[in-house]
Amino acid sequence: MKTVNEKARQRKKFQYYFTSILSVILGLIIIFPLFYAICSGFKDNINFDNYPPRILPETFRNLSNFIYVVTKTLIPRYMLNSFVIALSATLVRLIFSTLAAYSFAFFNFKGKNVLFFIIVGTMMIPSEALLISNYLTVSKLGLLNTYAGIVCVYFVSASQVFMFRQSFKTISGALRDAAYIDGCGDLLFYIKICIPVSRPVITALGLSSFINVWNTYLWPLLVTNKEEMRTVQVGITMLSNADSNAKGHVFAGIGIILIPMIILFAISQRNMVRGISSGAVKG
Amino acid sequence: MRSSYNNSVAVSVAGSNVRHKKKLVNVIKPYLFLAPITIFTIMFSYYPFIKTFIFSLSKVNVAGEITKFVGLDNYIDIWKRPDFINAIKVSLKFAAMFVPLAVICPLLLALIANRAKFMTKFYQTCFALPMAVSMSATCLIFKQLLHRRVGLLNYLLEKLGVYENVTAIDWLGSAKWALPALVLIMIWTGIGFNFMLLLAAVRNVPTELLESASLEGASYWQKVRKIVIPVISPTLFFVLCTQMVKGLTMSGPVMILTDGGPLGATTTMIYYVYSAGFKSTNYALGSTASVCAFLIAFVFLLFNFKYEKRGVNYD
Numbered sequence: 001m002k003t004v005n006e007k008a009r010q011r012k013k014f015q016y017y018f019t020s021i022l023s024v025i026l027g028l029i030i031i032f033p034l035f036y037a038i039c040s041g042f043k044d045n046i047n048f049d050n051y052p053p054r055i056l057p058e059t060f061r062n063l064s065n066f067i068y069v070v071t072k073t074l075i076p077r078y079m080l081n082s083f084v085i086a087l088s089a090t091l092v093r094l095i096f097s098t099l100a101a102y103s104f105a106f107f108n109f110k111g112k113n114v115l116f117f118i119i120v121g122t123m124m125i126p127s128e129a130l131l132i133s134n135y136l137t138v139s140k141l142g143l144l145n146t147y148a149g150i151v152c153v154y155f156v157s158a159s160q161v162f163m164f165r166q167s168f169k170t171i172s173g174a175l176r177d178a179a180y181i182d183g184c185g186d187l188l189f190y191i192k193i194c195i196p197v198s199r200p201v202i203t204a205l206g207l208s209s210f211i212n213v214w215n216t217y218l219w220p221l222l223v224t225n226k227e228e229m230r231t232v233q234v235g236i237t238m239l240s241n242a243d244s245n246a247k248g249h250v251f252a253g254i255g256i257i258l259i260p261m262i263i264l265f266a267i268s269q270r271n272m273v274r275g276i277s278s279g280a281v282k283g
Numbered sequence: 284m285r286s287s288y289n290n291s292v293a294v295s296v297a298g299s300n301v302r303h304k305k306k307l308v309n310v311i312k313p314y315l316f317l318a319p320i321t322i323f324t325i326m327f328s329y330y331p332f333i334k335t336f337i338f339s340l341s342k343v344n345v346a347g348e349i350t351k352f353v354g355l356d357n358y359i360d361i362w363k364r365p366d367f368i369n370a371i372k373v374s375l376k377f378a379a380m381f382v383p384l385a386v387i388c389p390l391l392l393a394l395i396a397n398r399a400k401f402m403t404k405f406y407q408t409c410f411a412l413p414m415a416v417s418m419s420a421t422c423l424i425f426k427q428l429l430h431r432r433v434g435l436l437n438y439l440l441e442k443l444g445v446y447e448n449v450t451a452i453d454w455l456g457s458a459k460w461a462l463p464a465l466v467l468i469m470i471w472t473g474i475g476f477n478f479m480l481l482l483a484a485v486r487n488v489p490t491e492l493l494e495s496a497s498l499e500g501a502s503y504w505q506k507v508r509k510i511v512i513p514v515i516s517p518t519l520f521f522v523l524c525t526q527m528v529k530g531l532t533m534s535g536p537v538m539i540l541t542d543g544g545p546l547g548a549t550t551t552m553i554y555y556v557y558s559a560g561f562k563s564t565n566y567a568l569g570s571t572a573s574v575c576a577f578l579i580a581f582v583f584l585l586f587n588f589k590y591e592k593r594g595v596n597y598d
Contacts, residue, residue: 020399026392027409037424053433096320103316115317122328126580128532128553129573132560133331136347155323186312215417217535233419237539240423254420265415
């Protein structure tokens with residue numbers, strides 16, 4: 001005879017298996033479009049017009065689409081552009097926001113709150129509302145079709161300033177005073193202490209910023225019209241528009257641009273979770 | 284305490300000239316650290332913001348130069364334009380469909396993931412992976428999945444018997460279904476980030492609270508409603524606000540997939556800004572539209588914050 005307690009335990013066990021299986025199934029559904037895209041890179045162009053549609057390609061050894069994309073299209077050049085843009089934007093962003101955060105965390109000066117408000121206030125302005133004016137500025141500076149013209153709008157990240165300020169505040173003021181007396185100036189303290197101490201935050205924010213800039217579409221589309229200055233995101237849609245029958249090539253292109261991001265993401269996931277949760281839990 | 288050092292150095296250094304210099308350096312140092320970011324903030328956020336506002340009050344030529352100040356004429360004109368009114372309606376409709384789903388789907392996933400105990404790493408990665416995928420790649424993938432004739436979604440629906448008496452839906456090509464299809468795509472792209480945020484929040488709910496509630500015989504949904512939701516309300520509120528702005532300013536998928544069509548059914552406010560400003564080079568109209576879009580999003584946010592005082596607790 002089963003006791004009530006035992007029944008309850010069994011129900012709990014059932015729930016635990018049920019939710020786990022449900023999670024796995026939901027996870028598979030969510031990831032399905034990606035799986036489909038990667039598989040589709042191996043299919044022939046004609047394959048996409050067949051009914052019923054197929055998920056898996058006939059063979060995974062057919063690399064002709066990938067070879068075509070790498071040798072016959074500008075995708076490698078686009079990837080180089082995106083890489084340069086994402087990397088430079090991320091580096092400049094990190095330098096700017098750590099410097100600003102240092103100032104906010106360690107100095108007392110006139111207008112501190114006002115300046116902080118001005119920088120954090122940019123979070124309230126949606127970048128879409130600034131497109132036209134920023135476009136005109138960049139074109140007046142003669143920066144259309146240049147890397148500088150694309151990256152210049154990405155240099156400020158208010159949320160990074162905010163997070164680095166939190167992180168620097170954990171470094172005690174006493175340590176800084178001690179460093180001072182030993183003749184260590186602010187710049188040296190910033191480079192030798194603050195940056196190494198906040199390494200985890202820097203990696204987390206750096207990686208997510210790299211992924212974000214790599215993935216942007218609209219701004220790079222507006223400020224470039226030369227073929228060879230396009231970014232991958234713009235380039236891949238152009239490839240799809242140019243030849244709507246070459247779907248195999250498009251999906252191979254998608255695969256090629258996705259894989260670096262997925263790898264980066266896999267490396268950084270743990271870091272990013274920590275970054276996200278530390279910054280946002282307090283609301 | 285920190286400023287005490289500055290003074291002591293200033294005193295100990297001999298010679299008033301040196302002292303003066305040192306002091307000056309100490310005064311401007313904080314500003315030097317802030318200079319780069321401030322310059323770019325002003326140049327690429329506040330200056331364009333003000334400029335857009337001034338444009339919306341002026342006549343502007345194709346080169347982007349102001350030719351005449353016209354006051355509120357542009358605003359009066361734009362409210363008479365049926366295409367802009369349509370754009371507002373489309374954006375509101377989109378946000379009305381998108382925001383509830385964009386909050387509830389990741390929340391449910393987070394609740395489920397918090398309870399499940401095996402293969403956690405696997406499905407957490409699955410839930411979070413859309414974060415790494417760009418908008419344009421997502422759009423191109425869904426374009427194929429939602430294809431009318433050979434798309435997998437229609438194939439699935441047909442196999443399930445949905446299409447027995449009706450013709451297959453042309454998801455991105457029909458005025459009725461294009462917007463819901465875009466909602467689906469936007470939900471998919473946003474789900475990863477919001478899931479991670481909410482999962483972190485759900486994990487931080489104190490277990491003692493939940494345990495004592497179970498001892499008193501509370502069911503799972505009671506616990507979720509009475510304990511989990513109030514405790515994670517700051518994070519939920521954050522997700523709600525960001526998703527609302529995202530929904531009201533959505534434009535990327537429209538540009539890539541539908542070009543505002545069919546028949547303006549997916550012309551959102553920001554797409555309108557884009558087409559007025561860059562396709563017809565009517566900068567004044569585009570600026571007016573973007574100020575309107577900003578104000579509408581802002582009003583909704585204010586409304587949110589008003590509600591925040593009642594619904595969110597930060598204890």
